[in-house]
Amino acid sequence: KKDQKAAGYGAERMRLSKDAIKGFDCCSLTLQPTSRPVITPQGLIFDKEMIIKFILEKKKEYEKKMAEYERQKESDLEELRDLESAEKEEQKLKFEQTESSIVTKKAESLSKKDDGGEGSSSVSNVQGDRKRQLPSFWLPSCGPQAKASRVEKPDKTVYCPLSRKPLKAKDLVDVQWTLTKDPDDKKSLISREERYQCAVTGDVLNNSTQCAVLRPTGHVVTKNCVEKIIKKDWIHPLTGQTLKEKDIIYIQRGATGFSAANNELMAERDR
Numbered sequence: 001k002k003d004q005k006a007a008g009y010g011a012e013r014m015r016l017s018k019d020a021i022k023g024f025d026c027c028s029l030t031l032q033p034t035s036r037p038v039i040t041p042q043g044l045i046f047d048k049e050m051i052i053k054f055i056l057e058k059k060k061e062y063e064k065k066m067a068e069y070e071r072q073k074e075s076d077l078e079e080l081r082d083l084e085s086a087e088k089e090e091q092k093l094k095f096e097q098t099e100s101s102i103v104t105k106k107a108e109s110l111s112k113k114d115d116g117g118e119g120s121s122s123v124s125n126v127q128g129d130r131k132r133q134l135p136s137f138w139l140p141s142c143g144p145q146a147k148a149s150r151v152e153k154p155d156k157t158v159y160c161p162l163s164r165k166p167l168k169a170k171d172l173v174d175v176q177w178t179l180t181k182d183p184d185d186k187k188s189l190i191s192r193e194e195r196y197q198c199a200v201t202g203d204v205l206n207n208s209t210q211c212a213v214l215r216p217t218g219h220v221v222t223k224n225c226v227e228k229i230i231k232k233d234w235i236h237p238l239t240g241q242t243l244k245e246k247d248i249i250y251i252q253r254g255a256t257g258f259s260a261a262n263n264e265l266m267a268e269r270d271r
Contacts, residue, residue, distance in 0.1 A: 024253045037175040042163045043252040058158045065154035176218040198222045215247040
C-alpha cells in the first residue's frame with residue numbers, strides 16, 4: 001500500500017468528515033438551513049424559494065427549446081417546398097430541352113468528332129465539359145457543407161435535481177420543525193447543533209436520527225415514533241386525523257456528492 005500511495009495509482013479511499021455530510025434539515029440545493037422547508041415525495045428537503053425557482057427556470061428552458069424546435073420544423077417544411085418547386089422546374093427545363101433540340105444521330109456523331117469527344121484519347125480531367133469543374137475537393141468552396149445539428153423535441157416534464165423523478169410544485173409538502181426547548185442555549189438557530197426535536201416524543205433530531213414527515217400537517221417525528229406510536233392505530237398523535245402509509249414520508253439524510261447517505265461514509269475514487 002505504501003508503494004501504491006507513493007506511485008499514485010489504484011483506488012484511493014477516505015472516510016468523510018462531518019463537514020462533507022449535508023445536514024438533515026438543510027436544503028439539497030443550497031446545502032444551508034432552510035427558512036421555508038418543503039419535502040418531495042422521495043424524502044428530499046428543499047428550501048421552498050429555491051425549488052420553486054428551479055422549477056420555473058426549467059419551464060423557461062423548455063419554452064426556449066420548444067420555440068427553437070418549432071423554428072426547425074418550419075425551416076424543414078420550407079426546405080421541402082423549395083425542393084418540390086426545384087424538382088418541378090428541373091422537369092420542365094428537361095422537357096423543353098428535349099423538345100427544342102431534336103437532331104439526327106448522324107449530326108450528333110459529326111459534332112462529337114469535331115469536338116474531339118470520341119476520337120480524343122486524353123486522360124485529362126479538365127478537358128471538354130469538365131473544364132469548368134474544380135477537381136480540388138479540399139477547397140472550402142468544393143467541400144460538402146456541414147448542416148446544423150438537429151434539435152430534438154424537448155421533454156416538458158420537470159425532474160428532481162437529485163432523484164431524477166418527475167417533480168411538480170403541488171407535490172411539495174410544507175415541513176414544520178419543532179424547535180428544541182432549551183432555555184440555557186442562547187445561540188442563534190443556525191449556530192446551534194441541536195435545533196429541532198420530535199413533535200411527539202421530544203427527542204432531539206440530528207443526522208444520525210431517522211426522521212419522517214407526516215403529510216397532512218408537515219410535523220417531523222422520529223422513525224421510532226412512527227413504528228411504536230403511529231402505526232398502532234394510524235391516528236395522528238397531535239390532531240387525531242386518520243393516517244395512511246402514503247402519508248408518512250421518510251427524510252433522506254446526508255445526501256451529498258461524496259456519499260449517498262451517512263450510512264456509507266467512505267469515499268472512493270480511481271487514479
